[in-house]
Amino acid sequence: xxxxxxxxxxxxxxxxxxxxxxxxxxxxxxxxxxxxxxxxxxxxxxxxxxxxxxxxxxxxxxxxxxxxxxxxxxxxxxxxxxxxxxxxxxxxxxxxxxxxxxxxxxxxxxxxxxxxxxxxxxxxxxxxxxxxxxxxxxxxxxxxxxxxxxxxxxxxxxxxxxxxxxxxxxxxxxxxxxxxxxxxxxxxxxxxxxxxxxxxxxxxxxxxxxxxxxxxxxxxxxxxxxxxxxxxxxxxxxxxxxxxxxxxxxxxxxxxxxxxxxxxxxxxxxxxxxxxxxxxxxxxxxxxxx
Ligand code: NAD
Numbered sequence: 001x002x003x004x005x006x007x008x009x010x011x012x013x014x015x016x017x018x019x020x021x022x023x024x025x026x027x028x029x030x031x032x033x034x035x036x037x038x039x040x041x042x043x044x045x046x047x048x049x050x051x052x053x054x055x056x057x058x059x060x061x062x063x064x065x066x067x068x069x070x071x072x073x074x075x076x077x078x079x080x081x082x083x084x085x086x087x088x089x090x091x092x093x094x095x096x097x098x099x100x101x102x103x104x105x106x107x108x109x110x111x112x113x114x115x116x117x118x119x120x121x122x123x124x125x126x127x128x129x130x131x132x133x134x135x136x137x138x139x140x141x142x143x144x145x146x147x148x149x150x151x152x153x154x155x156x157x158x159x160x161x162x163x164x165x166x167x168x169x170x171x172x173x174x175x176x177x178x179x180x181x182x183x184x185x186x187x188x189x190x191x192x193x194x195x196x197x198x199x200x201x202x203x204x205x206x207x208x209x210x211x212x213x214x215x216x217x218x219x220x221x222x223x224x225x226x227x228x229x230x231x232x233x234x235x236x237x238x239x240x241x242x243x244x245x246x247x248x249x250x251x252x253x254x255x256x257x258x259x260x261x262x263x264x265x266x267x268x269x270x271x272x273x274x275x276x277x278x279x280x281x282x283x284x285x286x287x288x289x290x
Contacts, residue, residue, distance in 0.1 A: 001141070003027070004052035004076075006045045006068055007086070008034040011112070012058030014120040015085070015145045022144045027052070046075040054081040054138060061237075062092030069096040078104035081134050083141070085126070087111045087238060090156045090163070090245050097130065097155035106134035107155060111162040112146065115230055123147045127165075129157035163245055166238035169206065170259040173235075174280055176206040180213050181284035190216050212278035221276035229276035236263040 001024050005016040008030040020026045020038030028039040029048040035041070042048035049055045049072040059065050065088050076082060082100045084093065084107075097107035108130035118124040124146035128135055135151045142149035152161045179202070183193045194216045198208045211217030221229035228234075239260040246253040266272030266283055 001025070001053040002051060003141075004029075004042070004045075004048035004050070004055040004072075005039065005058070006030070006048055006055070006072070007058035007060075008036055008039070009058065009060075010116050011085075011119045012056075014116070015056070015058060015124075018119075018122045018145055019141065024141075024144075045072050048072075049075045051077060052080060053077075054083055054141060056141075057082075057084045057086060059084075059086045059088075061086070062088035065096060066092055069099060073100055073103045073105065076100075076103070076105055079106065081106045081108060081137050083108045083110055083134075083138050085110050085112055087162060087241065088159060089241050090159045091248065093129065093159045094156040106131060106137065108134045108138055109156060109158040110138070110142070110149070111158055113162070113165070114146070118146070125149070127152055127158040127161040129153060129155050129159065129161075159241075160245070163238055163242040166235065167242040167253065167256045167259070170235050170239050170263060170277070171255045172204040173206040173210075173212065173277060174259055174262055176204065177212050177278070177280040177284050180281055181287075184285065206278070210278060212281040220278065222278055222281070226276040226279035226282070228274075229278070232263060232272040232275055232277045232279065233267045235277040236260070236267050239263055 003019055003024050003026045005026055005028040008016055008028050013036045016026050016028050016039045017037045026039045027042045027048045028036055029042040029045045045068050055076055057068060065086055082105045093109040100107035108128055110126045110128040112124040112126055114124040122145055126142045126146050126149035128149055128151050152158055190213045197203060210220045212222050214222040221227060242256050243260050
């Protein structure tokens with residue numbers, strides 16, 4: 001396929017490189033000067049999009065996505081797929097999809113999980129919103145860039161799935177970290193705590209697969225000085241998107257709200273920026289009950 005790829009950052013660059021390596025003709029554009037193996041450099045986003053069968057965007061946020069979409073939609077051939085893999089707010093995803101559909105394009109929102117490692121290894125998971133027809137066209141690309149894709153329904157539903165998942169993740173990571181900090185103060189050995197919880201009703205991905213306590217459970221960023229991994233500021237971004245969506249849809253999410261405020265304080269007022277999101281554990285260790 002002929003692919004336009006806009007946004008060649010930490011995630012976009014390795015994703016575009018994987019598509020080129022698989023034999024697709026990829027024309028890339030980024031505001032910053034970037035060179036990606038096998039990807040030709042377009043001079044503008046519109047140039048990268050012109051004549052493409054699929055145009056992929058991997059951008060920082062909803063406002064930038066809306067601006068880029070307004071520029072490229074008129075340049076994209078009718079019937080082509082506009083595939084946004086960024087994590088953005090549900091409203092921006094739905095608004096861009098509406099504009100794309102009005103122009104005769106097939107929009108998909110397909111945010112990912114798996115991080116930079118997954119983007120490089122081609123093992124991302126895609127959560128996809130949009131028509132079945134568009135999903136079928138993009139499926140072979142998801143299979144190159146990732147190991148799993150789930151079609152979640154109409155436009156915006158990929159973003160909805162992503163923020164709901166990450167709201168659970170933020171809340172369970174905090175719960176796991178505060179429980180470890182309490183266990184420490186009660187004199188309960190961390191290994192014993194892990195052995196019990198990971199096989200009892202308190203188990204979760206945060207405890208079992210990504211244990212925030214160094215030296216306990218499978219290898220995780222905690223074993224590497226809390227170098228991300230999944231940075232606390234990216235968790236904060238996703239939690240904020242969850243609260244924006246909760247507000248817009250009048251959903252009651254008290255724990256999501258509390259998790260957002262804790263990650264906000266950690267990233268903006270404390271030393272959380274640049275650390276893995278599981279570094280909530282040393283944060284709690286250093287605190288007393290207020
Ligand atoms: P990044 O900042 O490294 O990359 C974004 C790129 O977009 C940059 O290279 C920037 O120059 C470019 N850009 C910005 N405005 C542009 C414009 N108008 N035209 C063209 N290019 C423009 O970010 P990233 O880590 O690659 O993340 C991309 C998206 O993926 C974000 O929405 C992020 O939330 C999501 N995501 C990131 C991770 C992760 O671990 N990094 C994991 C899952 C999802």
